[in-house]
Amino acid sequence: MKSNTMKGVGVVPQQKELRVIDHPEPSIEAPNELKIRTLEVGVCGTDREICTFAYGQPPAGGDYLLLGHECLGEVLEVGSGVKNFKPGDLVVPSVRRPCTDPNCRPCREGRQDFCVTWKFTERGINQRHGYMTERFVEEERFLTPVPKDLRDLAVMAEPLTIAEKGLTQAWQVQKRLTWAHDNRDGKGRGHGLNAVVLGAGPIGLLGAMKLLIEGFRVFVYSRSPKPNFKADIAEQIGAEYISNLQVSAEDLAKHIGNIDLIYEAVGEGHLTFDVMRVLGINGVYILTGIPAEKPPIPVYVDNIMRNITLKNQAIIGTVNASPQDFADAIHDLGEFKKRWPKAVQALITGRHKIDAHRELLVGKATGIKNVIEFGA
Numbered sequence: 001m002k003s004n005t006m007k008g009v010g011v012v013p014q015q016k017e018l019r020v021i022d023h024p025e026p027s028i029e030a031p032n033e034l035k036i037r038t039l040e041v042g043v044c045g046t047d048r049e050i051c052t053f054a055y056g057q058p059p060a061g062g063d064y065l066l067l068g069h070e071c072l073g074e075v076l077e078v079g080s081g082v083k084n085f086k087p088g089d090l091v092v093p094s095v096r097r098p099c100t101d102p103n104c105r106p107c108r109e110g111r112q113d114f115c116v117t118w119k120f121t122e123r124g125i126n127q128r129h130g131y132m133t134e135r136f137v138e139e140e141r142f143l144t145p146v147p148k149d150l151r152d153l154a155v156m157a158e159p160l161t162i163a164e165k166g167l168t169q170a171w172q173v174q175k176r177l178t179w180a181h182d183n184r185d186g187k188g189r190g191h192g193l194n195a196v197v198l199g200a201g202p203i204g205l206l207g208a209m210k211l212l213i214e215g216f217r218v219f220v221y222s223r224s225p226k227p228n229f230k231a232d233i234a235e236q237i238g239a240e241y242i243s244n245l246q247v248s249a250e251d252l253a254k255h256i257g258n259i260d261l262i263y264e265a266v267g268e269g270h271l272t273f274d275v276m277r278v279l280g281i282n283g284v285y286i287l288t289g290i291p292a293e294k295p296p297i298p299v300y301v302d303n304i305m306r307n308i309t310l311k312n313q314a315i316i317g318t319v320n321a322s323p324q325d326f327a328d329a330i331h332d333l334g335e336f337k338k339r340w341p342k343a344v345q346a347l348i349t350g351r352h353k354i355d356a357h358r359e360l361l362v363g364k365a366t367g368i369k370n371v372i373e374f375g376a
């Protein structure tokens with residue numbers, strides 16, 4: 001039987017090329033698999049970095065890698081063993097796939113986001129094709145169901161999982177504060193606490209929304225002075241926007257009081273470590289950025305170290321996410337939509353056709369979240 005092909009956006013690392021690729025149409029090969037029609041794929045900094053050929057490895061034996069790891073799709077067909085989905089259902093697939101080492105406990109328990117061998121693969125990033133193509137096949141266990149009324153927002157589920165996993169871990173760390181954060185008053189576990197979000201990109205603004213629904217007072221600390229459209233969104237949702245070009249980290253801390261949590265979504269070492277100096281007593285610092293390596297810079301290490309010790313601080317790095325984080329992200333997008341229908345919609349700057357891929361992936365970064373639409 002002749003196999004059909006379909007269009008995908010991918011890189012050919014050996015030729016340092018980004019292009020539309022004719023990719024073979026996949027079909028269900030195991031009972032637990034589903035065939036999915038791609039509806040929307042978000043473009044992010046990771047995709048743009050892959051297009052600089054800094055990383056991004058094709059599947060074994062192939063010379064190209066289809067991009068895309070932030071996806072919303074619609075189920076087309078289900079394998080005979082699929083239990084929880086039917087054709088027409090909306091789904092968001094996750095990114096990381098487990099390594100095969102029988103001794104990797106996180107992978108064997110479905111927590112490949114904590115893989116200890118580092119031999120995991122990732123769709124659209126590392127040895128597995130991504131979702132920037134018309135159709136794909138995936139196992140049921142890597143899919144999260146999406147209610148129909150989140151058709152317009154669910155493409156942002158994957159970037160929101162970063163905040164979901166980060167916050168889940170922060171609360172686990174804060175269980176050490178046995179008297180606090182139990183949401184006794186129904187105003188959220190973060191009620192009465194101050195959070196700073198570094199950066200006002202999609203990861204930052206989605207994180208700010210998550211912190212707000214948890215009850216925190218939220219301050220978005222980012223580069224561009226006001227007025228700008230990211231600051232407008234921050235203020236529409238009830239966060240205070242402050243430019244780090246206008247207000248120093250010390251003045252930020254004086255303005256806020258004790259900074260209980262910092263959510264770094266800026267991917268830039270200098271600002272991240274500058275702000276680390278003002279993390280408050282018993283504070284938690286969540287790092288999500290992956291900066292490109294640059295020459296060493298001076299940092300107030302003694303001051304930072306003294307504070308980490310004397311103020312019982314915790315610094316947590318977080319990457320990828322669990323199935324629960326995906327389910328939580330879908331749930332919270334529903335909450336965001338209820339609270340801030342316009343602001344959450346405004347995070348999606350543009351919906352584009354596949355022809356715009358070059359401009360979105362290697363052109364000047366614009367807006368907040370750009371999305372490529374597939375299919376009819």
Ligand SMILES: [Zn+2]
Pocket residue numbers: 043044045046047069070159
């Ligand atoms: Zn991404």
Ligand SMILES: [Zn+2]
Pocket residue numbers: 098099100101104106107108112115116117118119120
């Ligand atoms: Zn593993």
